[in-house]
Amino acid sequence: MQVELVDILRCPATGQRLVLDGAQYIDGRVRSGFLVTERRDHRYPIENFIPRFVSRSNYAENFGMQWNTFRKTQLDSHSGHLISSSRFWKATGWRPEEIAGQWLLDAGCGAGRFAEVALNSGAKVLALDYSSAVDACYASLKHHPNLYVVQGDIYALPFARETFAFIYSLGVLQHTPDVARAFASLPPMVAEGGGLCVDYYEKSLKSNLLPKYWLRPLTRRMAKPELFALLKRLVPAMLTMSQALGSIPLAGRLLKRLVPVANYHGILPLNEGQHREWALLDTFDWLSPRYDQPQTVATARLWFEQAGFQDIELLRAGHLVARGRKPANAVSSF
């Protein structure tokens, strides 16, 4: 942890400022120690260079396992493609020059595929996740001096209000127990005049029919290592089946959806090895989370309106994207 991070951190329970206690340093960064409230009534550990505001065991453990197993898979610097970069810029609509030098919050960073994109544009990125995905993110991106990593909960963000010029949360909200409340925690953290962008699964008749939703009642209850081992065996065959169905003229595009596997052939420019790796990663991502709660377009607009945001836009870019700007001199209803 960089010492200057203390300036923006706050106790998530009381909002108090925090001070370092018993810090051990390596190469100028805090490797271990504690963050303690000024009144000394709350204490949070710093472990492996990362402040931890949540308990190690929580509903997002599947994501910790997933992102530590596939630490680099979706980083553009590793895949050799601009897949994460293109999703980030399309979703946010921000320009590299406007985020350079600004504080950005990546709420639910996972392995840091989008944090990497923002860092490459010169932003100061606070990558936050509930799970041990933060360790994967830190391991891959710690060479960026502007990367700050925190293990924390979107429902109890450990920051001073209006700290961030830009906040994004991509592919996260649907995986929280109360999606509206998870969204509501973000607007207060956006600085006046700043931008907020979220994307998530869209709720529709088509999404209700996806075969993953027939399987999830079973798979989300399975022990994660067992589910992973099972998918490791099944995914190659499911990919072949999905490909074969996909090649049937006319009906193929619909038929291939019947196989519950993340098949990116014809969608992403991956090589065969990458197709298999991304298929295993994303099929596990579909079937393992405790929560998967798609939302409608109307709901997304309502949330931004209730937060008093302007320039609200909704678009479909892979997922459903919703974005807007906090007015300068805003009086937020949150």
Ligand SMILES: C[S@@+](CC[C@H](N)C(=O)[O-])C[C@H]1O[C@@H](n2cnc3c(N)ncnc32)[C@H](O)[C@@H]1O
């Ligand atoms: C599907 S992953 C997306 C990760 C990353 N944004 C990406 O697109 O690669 C969802 C992430 O949300 C995180 N998450 C779920 N609930 C959270 C919460 N309450 N607070 C912070 N992060 C949370 C999970 O741990 C997981 O890493």
